[in-house]
Amino acid sequence: MAKRPNRTREIAAELRASILAGDYPPGVPLPSRAELTERFHVSPMTARNAVEILRAEGLVELKRGSGVYARAQRPMLRSARNRLSRAERAAGRGAFTTDAHTGGWTPRCEVTVRTEPATDTLADQLDIDPGEELLVRDRTMSAGFEVVQLATSYLPSALATPEMHEEDSGPGGIYARLEEAGHELDRFEETVRIGQADVEEAETFGVAAGTAVFRLTRRAFTTERVVEVNNITMLGDRFTLAYDLPAQ
Amino acid sequence: MAKRPNRTREIAAELRASILAGDYPPGVPLPSRAELTERFHVSPMTARNAVEILRAEGLVELKRGSGVYARAQRPMLRSARNRLSRAERAAGRGAFTTDAHTGGWTPRCEVTVRTEPATDTLADQLDIDPGEELLVRDRTMSAGFEVVQLATSYLPSALATPEMHEEDSGPGGIYARLEEAGHELDRFEETVRIGQADVEEAETFGVAAGTAVFRLTRRAFTTERVVEVNNITMLGDRFTLAYDLPAQ
DNA sequence: GAGTGGTCTAGACCACAAC
DNA sequence: TTGTGGTCTAGACCACTCC
Structure with a gap:
């Protein structure tokens, strides 16, 4: 061997x-x-x-x-530990924008919005019934001239406000809109795996197929329920994820 | 392309x-x-x-x-969100043991202990002076018959108790010993990157050089200071990391 | 000894970019 | 048109495992 x-x-x-x-x-x-x-x-x-x-x-x-x-130098972006804080949302910044700003990058984000019925997997993750209509927001995020992150966010349509159907969901993003609508966010849950870029992702990122990527799934919770699932793919060599864990 | x-x-x-x-x-x-x-x-x-x-x-x-x-099926281990909880330590389980038990694996762990002076990088991470003596614990962790995780823990010797110099540091591991010695843990900070297994790691894991791995750095804090730095390498396709984030 | 993967040779034709 | 990388050929010898 x-x-x-x-x-x-x-x-x-x-x-x-x-x-x-x-x-x-x-x-x-x-x-x-x-x-x-x-x-x-x-x-x-x-x-x-x-x-x-x-x-x-x-x-x-x-x-x-x-x-x-x-390849260009690889000054890593940093997915900071305060990326999901209410303070950042209040300042009108979404999570990715926060990251990019912290790293001194110019963030850019392309969004497409659609609705589709929940698959079994998504229904399970959102704790809803399969087939229930979801608001889906597909985002392609760039730092400088490079695409570094893809994200697809799923939100039960029942919770969606008109702004959320817009490509620009306003300052602070849909999390801010959710809170304005009375769905106060309580916590997030993130799972992180290592994956390999498939052919389509590879083309988008401008790297070879098979390149290592982070596959992150974030679920947003109110005290009542799951309000959003976000599947994120991040170029592996561009990010360092940071987390704070209380000792309890 | x-x-x-x-x-x-x-x-x-x-x-x-x-x-x-x-x-x-x-x-x-x-x-x-x-x-x-x-x-x-x-x-x-x-x-x-x-x-x-x-x-x-x-x-x-x-x-x-x-x-x-x-290769063997890949039922993922899961680095659970409660892996560093005080409750688990009180139950006599270390973080890796907790993970393995959760996944239904038989954990095994080989440890070597030594002391060495702090490098500049480690001194910076531990907020101490370069050259200060560190207690170093090298661990090779297996689940079933497979090596899945390597970890090197650095602790200022000034904080070390005699048990920490033993290969078996006792139930709950060195975090439990630290708390017994009056260093109550306040929080942990973890950073996660994707790396590639070098030749030595590849041989240990039994995979090809260049295989994607998680490179995790964990720092343990009391309210006063950093008490430990732990550099962990995990086989990428064997782990899903899970984190809970409060919305604040 | 037979068969396996590990590595390498010395060419070839192609699609594509740059000139 | 020239040179580049993308892909493939049809062999070869080696170290190693298995029988």
């Missing part, structure tokens, strides 16, 4: 060191397959596989017909 | 479907490289790459000289 040193990994290691040393600023391609083949005296397949290792690590981006480029 | 269908992916997809259909129970190898070459009329390299895709997805395990095997 143990991986022994081999040519492929040696080449990858050398390229990796060069990249981290800053030898390949944006716009400067890494050596081409032909160059690597000659320089390291290996076959094209070996050269390619070495580059493939770096791609899997998220260090480089391969552009057909153009070349291999080091 | 978009990946088009190709032979390699087609073969991977077919094998993936077979695996998920349960065609390869433990002990039954997938078709060998030679078999795939013949059955799909492709070159050995293509056959190999197809299997490599499944390996990267964590679906199969490759054993040199033996064959390719579907």
Whole structure:
């Protein structure tokens, strides 16, 4: 099982060191397959596989017909522990906006809104009956020029106000609207898994299929009931999630 | 950038479907490289790459000289939201033991203890002076027969009691010992990132290098100070992390 | 010893980007 | 048109496991 040193990994290691040393600023391609083949005296397949290792690590981006480029630096966004606080909502910021601001990014968000009947899974998560109508808000969130997060929010239509059907649900987002409507939020529950970007997500994020992503499911509760389920996909190497836990 | 269908992916997809259909129970190898070459009329390299895709997805395990095997089912452990509660400590269970019990696993834990001076990073995290002596507890945790989690805990030696230097620090672990010594825990702070298993970790976990892992850093606080830093590496596809967040 | 996966060779054709 | 990465071929030798 143990991986022994081999040519492929040696080449990858050398390229990796060069990249981290800053030898390949944006716009400067890494050596081409032909160059690597000659320089390291290996076959094209070996050269390619070495580059493939770096791609899997998220260090480089391969552009057909153009070349291999080091990916932009990765100053991580930080999903701060106060991201869901009422204070932030009161300040008119949604959770993602809060994150982006904290990280010094320019947040951008595209929303599409629709309604659809609850699947069994969603009905279970929302503690409602399958088929009940849901308000669905699909969001594509960017920081700077990069898409870094996708989120789909499900809310029982019975709880929705007219603003929530708008693409811009107003300052503080739908959580703020919910509270205005008398549904005072009590707590959130988040579960975090590691997933792999599927082909569609990969295209949206501009990374290779299979790249590691966070798959986060957040449920929002009032003291009475579940009011929202939010399925979030976050580019793995762009986020550090932070949580505070009381010792009780 | 978009990946088009190709032979390699087609073969991977077919094998993936077979695996998920349960065609390869433990002990039954997938078709060998030679078999795939013949059955799909492709070159050995293509056959190999197809299997490599499944390996990267964590679906199969490759054993040199033996064959390719579907990995054990993945009933996820669940890092429960009450994992750090005082109630659990009072019941004599540490956090990992709590997780494993919740998931119906038999937990096992190997510990080595040592002391070492604080690095700059650790000193910063613990809010102490660099070089101050730390008690270091290295833990390798298994569920069933599989290693699923590695953790290294750092505690200022000044806070350590004799029991903490033992491999078995007693019921409830060092958090319970800390509280007995008068350091009442107030809160924990956890940060979560996605990482890739390095060669050493990969060998310990029995997976390929580069497999996605959770990298979690937990800091334990009293009302006065930071008392512990714990760096945890968890096999990505074995855990779902769960957190509760008050709306405040 | 037979068969497996681990790695590599030395080519090839293609779609695409840049010029 | 030239060069790039994307994919594939049809072999090869090795270390290893299993019998």
